[in-house]
Amino acid sequence: MPRATKRKKPVTFEDTSLLKAKPAAFKKKTAQIIRRYHVLNKEVEKTSDPDKISELKNEMEKLGGLELYQRASVLGASKTRGGDTSKWLVQELAKIGIPDEVKTNITLLDIGALSSENYKKQSAWIKTTSIDLNPRDSNIIKQDFLEMEAPNKDSNRFNIVCLSLVVNFVGDPLKRGIMIAKTRDFLLPSGYLFFVVPLPCVTNSRYLNHEYLQEFMANLGFQQVSCHFAKKLAYYLFRLGKPAKTIQEKFHRKNLVNDGPGRNNFSMTLP
Ligand SMILES: C[S@@+](CC[C@H](N)C(=O)[O-])C[C@H]1O[C@@H](n2cnc3c(N)ncnc32)[C@H](O)[C@@H]1O
Numbered sequence: 001m002p003r004a005t006k007r008k009k010p011v012t013f014e015d016t017s018l019l020k021a022k023p024a025a026f027k028k029k030t031a032q033i034i035r036r037y038h039v040l041n042k043e044v045e046k047t048s049d050p051d052k053i054s055e056l057k058n059e060m061e062k063l064g065g066l067e068l069y070q071r072a073s074v075l076g077a078s079k080t081r082g083g084d085t086s087k088w089l090v091q092e093l094a095k096i097g098i099p100d101e102v103k104t105n106i107t108l109l110d111i112g113a114l115s116s117e118n119y120k121k122q123s124a125w126i127k128t129t130s131i132d133l134n135p136r137d138s139n140i141i142k143q144d145f146l147e148m149e150a151p152n153k154d155s156n157r158f159n160i161v162c163l164s165l166v167v168n169f170v171g172d173p174l175k176r177g178i179m180i181a182k183t184r185d186f187l188l189p190s191g192y193l194f195f196v197v198p199l200p201c202v203t204n205s206r207y208l209n210h211e212y213l214q215e216f217m218a219n220l221g222f223q224q225v226s227c228h229f230a231k232k233l234a235y236y237l238f239r240l241g242k243p244a245k246t247i248q249e250k251f252h253r254k255n256l257v258n259d260g261p262g263r264n265n266f267s268m269t270l271p
Pocket of ligand 1: 066070073084085111112113114131132133134143144145146163164165166169170196
């Protein structure tokens with residue numbers, strides 16, 4: 001007699017056992033949710049078939065939607081990374097030594113903010129504007145950065161723009177590049193871009209590595225100030241200078257930089 005196949009239950013936070021799970025099981029499940037969400041996001045970007053899009057969006061909703069993804073990210077950050085990424089940025093700012101004229105009044109745009117309190121301890125000297133597609137608290141503005149109107153004067157621009165674990169959320173390589181390029185319109189001259197991606201995006205991708213990222217960013221006018229590879233994440237601080245006159249031809253498409261099995265396909269391109 002054929003054995004009844006046990007249907008795998010989707011991993012969601014409605015499954016309350018997840019919240020009681022042991023650290024290792026918890027880590028695995030939050031990582032599963034985040035990974036699946038990223039895959040679905042990528043699939044949505046790849047198709048123009050409305051039926052396929054609605055099927056994928058249905059699966060995202062069944063999973064718990066963006067809300068669930070964000071909860072998984074918050075819990076994942078606190079339990080597996082030891083906190084939010086802002087700590088590294090604050091530490092780097094202290095190392096750089098901020099000029100006196102801006103020292104008490106650094107403006108920061110936090111794109112894709114899960115919490116408006118990331119820079120709360122530094123609120124005496126960092127004034128944060130937080131935006132997200134799905135704000136989790138009332139101090140975060142509901143705004144898609146890709147649709148956000150750029151400031152038309154420096155008084156509305158920022159000393160720092162943060163893209164921490166946001167570019168890898170975007171499913172389409174071109175939109176990733178556009179997102180990074182767009183930060184320049186929001187930065188003051190010589191402003192800083194804080195950029196964080198999961199480590200495998202730069203250490204195990206067929207289409208991106210540390211050197212390629214440097215070239216890509218330099219073409220946009222960003223020079224690396226510092227960088228740190230932690231166990232799970234790659235942290236970068238870039239400073240905005242002069243962009244190249246034109247976008248290098250090669251950045252209009254993805255380029256193979258690391259071949260071999262077991263690699264991921266994370267890539268970024270420019271228009
Ligand atoms: C993994 S969370 C990152 C959270 C946080 N920045 C961190 O470092 O832990 C990604 C967040 O980016 C937001 N996001 C993605 N694309 C966005 C966009 N185009 N504009 C604004 N927020 C966006 C998502 O809604 C989600 O809350």
